[in-house]
Amino acid sequence: MPLFLFNFVACILSFCNITEDPKLLYLPINHSNMNHKRSWAEPYKIKMVELLKMTNLKDRIKAIKEAGFNTFLLKSEDVYIDLLTDSGTNAMSDQQWSAFMVGDEAYAGSKSFYHMEKAVQKYYGYKHMIPTHQGRGAENILSKILIKPGDIIPGNMYFTTTRLHQELSGGTFADIIIDEAHDPLSNHPFKGNVDFQKLEDLIKKYGSDKIPYISIATNVNMAGGQPISMANLRELRTFTRIHGIRIIHDMTRVAENAYFIQQREAEFHSRSIAEIVKEICSYTDGATMSAKKDALVNIGGFIATNEWDVYEEARNLVVVYEGLHTYGGLAGRDMEAIAVGIRESLDDNHQHARVGQVEYLGNKMLEFGIPIVLPVGGHGIFVDAKAFLPHLTQDQFPAQALAAEVYIDSGVRTMERGVVSAGRKADGTNYYPKLELVRFTIPRRVYTQAHMDVIAESVANVYDRRKKIRGMKMVYEPKYLRFFQARFTKL
Ligand code: PM9
Secondary structure (H helix, E strand, C coil), X not given: CCHHHHHHHHHHHHHCCCCCCHHHHCCCCCCCCCCCCCCCXXXXXXXXXXCCCCCCHHHHHHHHHHCCCCHHHCCHHHCCEECCCCCCCCCCCHHHHHHHHCCCCCCCCCHHXXXXXXXXXXXXXXXXXXXXXXXHHHHHHHHHHHCCCCCEEEECCCCHHHHHHHHHCCCEEEECECHHHHCCCCCCCCCCCECHHHHHHHHHHHCHHHCCEEEEECCEHHHCCECCCHHHHHHHHHHHHHHCCEEEEECCCHHHHHHHHHHHCHHHCCCCHHHHHXXXXXXXXXXXXXXXXXXXXXXXXXXXXXXXXXXXXXXXXHHHHCXXXXXXXXXXXXXXXXXXXXXXXXXXXXXXXXXXXXXXXXXXXXXXXXXXXXXXXXXXXXXXXXXXXXXXXXXXXXXXXXXXXXXXXXXXXXXXXXXXXXCECCCCCECCCCCCEEEEECCCCCCCHHHHHHHHHHHHHHHHCHHHCCCXXXXXXXXXXXXXXXXXXXX
């Protein structure tokens, strides 16, 4: 039916009161003066697909039992939708794959190293860069250089590998994140912010000589992918200058943090992600990076520093632990893909769609009444296992139990981020984090919105039968980073 005829009929019908809301019958005529909603969409189209294996309930129960109820020990072929991590699980672009083909595999002085170095200098602004095989390789070397036994390393919440390297170098991590970060229901827009009172108390207690640096993560992983504000970072820079303390930046998810600054801090509404990222880095003295996240590759990382002495020492140590300073454990093709990935990660449309997809899943879960960490973060949805399974104590590993149940329900693989991940203190007692979470981590450019629907529906299914879910007992505990390899049985 022609548009004018449709609208004419609609008008008559509405006049005769046949429909209550005449607007529902009209087709849009003129977009220019109407305030229509404009959805975001992925700024790419799909050129190649990887087929997924559909799993069945019987096989999933067998698989999770064999894996000791630890999703890290599942075989990926037994997984339908893999939300274990956003680390190294991103889809590379055609530009990255073509960069792969020109990777220079020379042992020393590879062209690809210089491309990666140039990208780090241009987009992040750090003076020196040394590649490492991944983030923890960088953490190992930097911790060895900067930390002396007895040192204190304040940080905006711990990260598992980062804290372990600090401890292995003789340091002790001290949490200086704002209290809101430990509260899943707090809607604070910048839960990654530093609490200056906590920092001052540490300086008073130990003295600034005992603090080699402050460890600042952009988009704090363990808090639920929560950002630090530019205002807080600027204040920290002023504070650390007064006290002569470095800031070392865990920049694993810096572009996602920049997106939140752009959306939530008035001064940055019209600034690009690239500009914001550069400004964030300018307030820090050096960085460790796992390029497997924001930088859109499957492997790689680096150390960056503005200090010549630190650079010199890192160049010495990298040959012991990683490889020559112009490849640091990476193939030339990996370094090429990182150089391209860094650029692509700073595209405003990319970040809008990336965080938009995470938000979409969060909203779906909220519609089903699922308790999640608020506000929705940058790289995944974090389900509050304490609120989901209030009948379980933290010693019964509620997040571990919930991750196993979601896998059994649908083949969706997630990760525990609670008491198991937190591990043990030097004296052997358990850390008991306030947050007991299951992380639904979204790989970048990999899954569709329909996958998000299936995931949320599965969580809703498990929520319906939550009262029947039993806790877990740990039957095998490895010495380091136990969440990777621990085994459990059902209580
Ligand atoms: N993060 C993640 O899934 C992968 C390993 S832990 C399960 O979230 C930060 C903030 C990270 C991180 C890894 C690393 C270590 C450092 N900082 O995994 O060694 O989120 O490349 O990086 C993981 P690598």
